[in-house]
Amino acid sequence: MIQNIIKVIQYPDLMPYEETWRAMQTFTEQRTLKTLDQIWVLQHFPVYTLGLATKPEHILKINDIPIVQTDRGGQITYHGTGQLIFYILMDLSKKHFTVRTLVSTLEESVILYLKQLGIFAERKEKAPGIYIEGKKIASLGLKIRKNCTYHGLSLNVDLDLTPFEAINPCGYAGLEMTSLKKEGILLNTNEVSQQFLPILLEQLGYSNESF
Numbered sequence: 001m002i003q004n005i006i007k008v009i010q011y012p013d014l015m016p017y018e019e020t021w022r023a024m025q026t027f028t029e030q031r032t033l034k035t036l037d038q039i040w041v042l043q044h045f046p047v048y049t050l051g052l053a054t055k056p057e058h059i060l061k062i063n064d065i066p067i068v069q070t071d072r073g074g075q076i077t078y079h080g081t082g083q084l085i086f087y088i089l090m091d092l093s094k095k096h097f098t099v100r101t102l103v104s105t106l107e108e109s110v111i112l113y114l115k116q117l118g119i120f121a122e123r124k125e126k127a128p129g130i131y132i133e134g135k136k137i138a139s140l141g142l143k144i145r146k147n148c149t150y151h152g153l154s155l156n157v158d159l160d161l162t163p164f165e166a167i168n169p170c171g172y173a174g175l176e177m178t179s180l181k182k183e184g185i186l187l188n189t190n191e192v193s194q195q196f197l198p199i200l201l202e203q204l205g206y207s208n209e210s211f
Helices: 017-030 099-116 162-166 189-204
Strands: 006-015 037-044 047-050 067-069 076-079 083-091 130-132 135-145 148-156
Touching (some): 006 017, 017 037, 099 135, 099 148, 099 189
Parallel strands (some): 006 037, 047 067
Antiparallel strands (some): 047 076, 135 148
């Protein structure tokens, strides 16, 4: 059945943020009832992205990293090499998902994956994402158009966390960011992607053989 099939596209090279964002918009605008849901797995060149709720005071210092205003929800964050992005291009009606269901499912996928690695992680009420002892390792930001989603989930693997010091990540002053490497898990992004994707697909209700 079409709702059990998803196309996963993994990009081996670093991707420009704005080009990828515009491609997501185009895909969502042009999709039909027969269009397969997709997950794009990639990494971005260094960039700060501003969600629709971003306030100027959350930019603490200006540096040479580009800043892009986007149409996703949430506040400011940073993307760069060593951070895996999972863009979720999904028709919510196919799975009878609400936005809250999708957010919870994405969060649960990360929690289950980290548990597999021996790490206890948790949610925070009213602060989407996943945290390890108060430090954030995964962030969420979505856009809904015509009941279809784009943007998605970021997971810090071996990301240089220094650029987060120039912002209040996700709009929270003093929020510490972490990564798998900082937590003692020495895996590369390819390994993490291959380990995490089956968990993500299962939680979303897709067969692991469907991509």
